[in-house]
Amino acid sequence: NAGVTQTPKFRVLKTGQSMTLLCAQDMNHEYMYWYRQDPGMGLRLIHYSVGEGTTAKGEVPDGYNVSRLKKQNFLLGLESAAPSQTSVYFCASRKKRDLVATYEQYFGPGTRLTVT
Amino acid sequence: SQQGEEDPQALSIQEGENATMNCSYKTSINNLQWYRQNSGRGLVHLILIRSNEREKHSGRLRVTLDTSKKSSSLLITASRAADTASYFCATVTSYDKVIFGPGTSLSVIP
Numbered sequence: 538n539a540g541v542t543q544t545p546k547f548r549v550l551k552t553g554q555s556m557t558l559l560c561a562q563d564m565n566h567e568y569m570y571w572y573r574q575d576p577g578m579g580l581r582l583i584h585y586s587v588g589e590g591t592t593a594k595g596e597v598p599d600g601y602n603v604s605r606l607k608k609q610n611f612l613l614g615l616e617s618a619a620p621s622q623t624s625v626y627f628c629a630s631r632k633k634r635d636l637v638a639t640y641e642q643y644f645g646p647g648t649r650l651t652v653t
Numbered sequence: 654s655q656q657g658e659e660d661p662q663a664l665s666i667q668e669g670e671n672a673t674m675n676c677s678y679k680t681s682i683n684n685l686q687w688y689r690q691n692s693g694r695g696l697v698h699l700i701l702i703r704s705n706e707r708e709k710h711s712g713r714l715r716v717t718l719d720t721s722k723k724s725s726s727l728l729i730t731a732s733r734a735a736d737t738a739s740y741f742c743a744t745v746t747s748y749d750k751v752i753f754g755p756g757t758s759l760s761v762i763p
Contacts, residue, residue, distance in 0.1 A: 541695070572753075579657075579741060579755040580696070596752075627695055640684060640745050644695030 539563055541645035543628050549651045550618045558613040558648050560628030567633035569611040570595075570642065571603060573624040580627065586611055587633075618652045625649050657685075657742045657754030665760040672729040674757040676742030677722075685718060686743045686751070687727050696741065699727075732761045 544559040560569065567588050572580040582595030586605040600622060602614045611630075615622060629642040660675045676685070684703045688696040702709045702718045702725065709716045715728040729736055739756045746752070 570751075577662075577755055580753040582752070629696075640686065640701060640751065641698040642688075642696070642751060644697070646695050647693075 541628055541630055541643050543626075543645040543648050545648060546646065547649050549653065550615075551653055552619060554618050555614070555616050556618065556650075557615075558626055558628075558650075560611045560613070560630075560645060561609055562611075562628075562630040562643070563609060564630060564632075564643065565608070566630035566643070567608070568631045569605065570629040571601070571611065571613045572627045572629065573597065573622075574627060574647075575624050583613065583626075618650075620652045623650060623652045657744050657752060659740070659742055659754045659757040661757060662755070663758045663760075665762065666732055668732060668734055668761055668763050670732055672732050672736070672759055672761070674727045674740055674742075674759070676725045676727070676754055678725075678742075678744045678754075679723065680744075680746055682720075682744045682746055684745050685716075685725050686745065687714075687716060687725075688741045688743060688753075690739045690741065690756070692738070699740075729759075732759075734761050734763045737761045 541562045570585040571583040574580050581597045584603040586592045589608045592603045604612045626648045628645040631642045657678045686701045687699045690696045700711045702716045713730045718725045739758050741753050741756045743751045743753045
């Protein structure tokens with residue numbers, strides 16, 4: 538049981554390049570999230586998904602796209618990277634709300650992205 | 654704008670002392686959670702307190718919630734060097750979203 542994994546761990550992009558970050562979870566969680574973490578800002582929600590085939594915008598969605606084609610995977614895409622997207626990106630997942638809802642999110646180890 | 658704001662931003666204490674961190678928020682919540690992040694790692698869930706609860710314990714952790722003041726506190730008793738980490742409060746205003754504060758950086762000196 539690997540929990541939440543993220544690929545890659547590190548990446549350096551030039552301005553204008555594109556890339557996809559992959560998040561995978563093996564806990565059969567319905568909800569998945571993408572956050573970015575910048576110094577002094579805490580975590581900010583980029584996009585999230587409440588189930589396979591559904592996505593929604595978070596606080597800071599501009600410049601990012603996501604897809605949830607399979608329940609276990611949540612992809613974050615940068616079509617044209619900008620230096621302002623230099624950050625650490627975290628994926629998280631959790632179970633769907635139920636009678637004993639905990640709302641506990643399980644986080645991946647993060648992807649450190651630098652855009653030059 | 655951030656829903657949760659932790660205070661202080663940084664805290665340094667001696668091993669064995671208690672550490673208290675506070676979190677203030679702006680709107681009504683369903684529940685409030687505390688997470689820990691060790692340097693370079695992902696966040697780990699510590700404890701959740703629901704809006705109808707006032708206090709909750711888990712091991713050396715004690716969380717309080719005052720919905721009238723829109724604030725919460727996290728107390729870590731008898732701190733250890735291994736407690737050195739950043740601590741974040743997260744408010745849940747709907748069951749789809751969680752909003753994190755900027756965090757408190759705790760250093761426990763052996």
